[in-house]
Amino acid sequence: MTDGRRRHVEVAVIGSGFAGLAAAVQLKRQGIESFTVYEKAGDLGGTWRDNTYPGAGCDIPSHLYSYTFAPYRDSRVRYPGQPQVLEYLRACAREHGVERHVRYGTEITAVRYDDGRGQWTLHTADGRTHTADVVVSAVGQLHRPNVPALPGAEDFEGTAFHTARWDHGHPLEGRSVAVVGTGSSAAQVVPAIAGRVRRLYVHQRTANWVLPKPDARFHPALSLLLRTVPAAHRAYRSLLFRRSEAVLLPALRGNRLIGGLLRTMALRHLRAGVPDPGLRARLTPDFAVGCKRIVLSSDWYPTLARDHVEVVTQPIARVTQKGIETSDGVHREVDTIIYATGFRTTEFLAPMTVTGREGRDLGEVWRGGARAYLGIHVPDFPNLFLMYGPNTNLGHNSVILTLEAQAVHIARCVALLADRRAAGAGAVMEATPQALQAWQERVDEGSAHTVWAGSCTSWFKTGDGVLTNNWPFRTTLYQRLTARPDPAAFRRPPPPGGTSAGAGGLRHVPDQPTRTEL
Numbered sequence: 001m002t003d004g005r006r007r008h009v010e011v012a013v014i015g016s017g018f019a020g021l022a023a024a025v026q027l028k029r030q031g032i033e034s035f036t037v038y039e040k041a042g043d044l045g046g047t048w049r050d051n052t053y054p055g056a057g058c059d060i061p062s063h064l065y066s067y068t069f070a071p072y073r074d075s076r077v078r079y080p081g082q083p084q085v086l087e088y089l090r091a092c093a094r095e096h097g098v099e100r101h102v103r104y105g106t107e108i109t110a111v112r113y114d115d116g117r118g119q120w121t122l123h124t125a126d127g128r129t130h131t132a133d134v135v136v137s138a139v140g141q142l143h144r145p146n147v148p149a150l151p152g153a154e155d156f157e158g159t160a161f162h163t164a165r166w167d168h169g170h171p172l173e174g175r176s177v178a179v180v181g182t183g184s185s186a187a188q189v190v191p192a193i194a195g196r197v198r199r200l201y202v203h204q205r206t207a208n209w210v211l212p213k214p215d216a217r218f219h220p221a222l223s224l225l226l227r228t229v230p231a232a233h234r235a236y237r238s239l240l241f242r243r244s245e246a247v248l249l250p251a252l253r254g255n256r257l258i259g260g261l262l263r264t265m266a267l268r269h270l271r272a273g274v275p276d277p278g279l280r281a282r283l284t285p286d287f288a289v290g291c292k293r294i295v296l297s298s299d300w301y302p303t304l305a306r307d308h309v310e311v312v313t314q315p316i317a318r319v320t321q322k323g324i325e326t327s328d329g330v331h332r333e334v335d336t337i338i339y340a341t342g343f344r345t346t347e348f349l350a351p352m353t354v355t356g357r358e359g360r361d362l363g364e365v366w367r368g369g370a371r372a373y374l375g376i377h378v379p380d381f382p383n384l385f386l387m388y389g390p391n392t393n394l395g396h397n398s399v400i401l402t403l404e405a406q407a408v409h410i411a412r413c414v415a416l417l418a419d420r421r422a423a424g425a426g427a428v429m430e431a432t433p434q435a436l437q438a439w440q441e442r443v444d445e446g447s448a449h450t451v452w453a454g455s456c457t458s459w460f461k462t463g464d465g466v467l468t469n470n471w472p473f474r475t476t477l478y479q480r481l482t483a484r485p486d487p488a489a490f491r492r493p494p495p496p497g498g499t500s501a502g503a504g505g506l507r508h509v510p511d512q513p514t515r516t517e518l
């Protein structure tokens with residue numbers, strides 16, 4: 001909580017999804033009202049605003065997929081659908097007074113640090129500029145649709161779109177539809193549309209491990225308890241959290257016993273849903289459970305086994321005017337192609353260009369893979385803070401937990417900068433290269449022992465196999481490490497009126513911790 005002071009530095013938050021809204025709330029808690037949230041769209045919500053495809057929902061339980069400062073009280077649903085998550089976010093923005101800070105329809109295309117003035121200039125898509133002392137990037141990892149450049153795709157005469165850009169004006173009733181991809185999005189959209197279409201082809205490049213989604217409704221008594229007794233709500237959330245840390249994380253970190261159990265469960269789930277042994281064989285992955293993100297779905301397999309649904313495993317050779325031709329020369333006529341092909345996840349802040357001290361380009365700095373100390377700070381990019389940055393995605397638990405830890409950390413850093421400025425000292429915060437290197441060695445060492453490092457491809461790693469997206473340790477460790485800025489990890493800010501910079505200069509940390517740990 002704030003210590004009651006009003007603090008002033010100009011902060012630009014880019015993006016109004018879960019991360020940007022968390023940052024806004026935590027800035028306010030530190031007494032900082034001088035911030036603007038820039039949002040390219042006309043509504044908030046990030047990926048939950050963009051993904052409106054039929055069946056879209058969250059496979060993390062709602063009581064955990066929510067901020068600690070805004071408990072999710074609607075206990076009728078165990079797993080929220082997309083409309084519920086979006087409504088939750090809108091309510092949070094309203095109730096925490098964030099909405100008036102959001103500037104909609106403002107796409108930031110470039111941010112540039114001015115060495116002389118120690119400020120950032122933000123350039124918008126419509127040619128305007130804004131300045132800020134601090135930039136918080138909250139653009140997400142799952143925001144740029146990956147539409148594969150399939151040969152002939154531009155000649156297709158039907159309708160084609162990505163799951164994150166759903167064409168609601170295109171009725172699917174009675175149509176012949178191809179879905180490309182078999183990740184979490186496909187596993188939701190395919191069962192949701194199968195009953196409406198005449199023919200459905202599911203183009204699978206790689207089979208995924210699928211576990212049933214335990215989405216039974218709460219018993220009315222439990223539902224009432226969760227809604228009305230805060231301690232019961234906290235206990236349930238804590239149970240969900242601890243279960244994921246205790247079961248899923250060890251499996252992802254290579255525990256063979258738990259990995260084997262998950263594999264057995266997944267194979268049993270496959271057998272129960274797909275009677276045809278030939279199809280079952282094609283749907284059986286050849287990599288460790290968890291190497292790619294595990295799909296949670298109880299209706300994916302039964303849908304694939306339906307008569308009018310065909311799983312196509314021959315690679316796509318090309319798109320024609322009338323359909324899709326696979327490498328065995330078979331042409332399947334369709335009038336609709338749905339790309340459930342995921343997102344461009346390893347490019348992080350792109351397509352925004354980010355220019356730091358002495359003209360350094362973040363895209364260049366990250367050429368071999370994105371890296372940031374705590375996933376938040378990049379040397380040579382002063383007062384730039386990243387949310388959901390490199391190595392901060394969770395493969396085993398609710399990512400809202402990491403986002404909230406980042407928001408608290410960043411708000412504390414900004415409060416510190418404001419206090420330094422008020423005292424006439426340099427208000428610059430920049431991680432040292434040594435801090436980043438030590439951090440990255442630790443993260444890479446941890447990642448090397450995970451199943452993600454296995455043979456599969458996934459959105460967690462670059463084309464060269466560098467694991468840039470996931471956090472390989474306990475969530476509580478991340479929360480602890482980010483709880484307050486470590487003075488030794490930052491360059492010394494210039495003294496009043498001075499210019500020199502060395503390491504280890506942060507003198508104090510403002511106020512008491514805000515509790516985000518479970």
Ligand code: NAP
Pocket residue numbers: 057058059060142148149180181182183184185186188203204205206293316340341342343457459
């Ligand atoms: P994804 O997991 O990256 O899956 C993309 C799919 O498209 C994969 O099957 C991939 O095949 C395929 N693909 C990509 N390019 C292709 C090409 N050129 N030809 C053929 N197939 C191609 O994307 P997603 O399903 O949108 O999910 C992304 C993430 O969003 C999830 O992992 C999850 O974190 C989140 N999400 C969560 C939920 C949920 O809560 N249930 C729902 C949706 C999304 P390969 O495997 O061979 O690359």
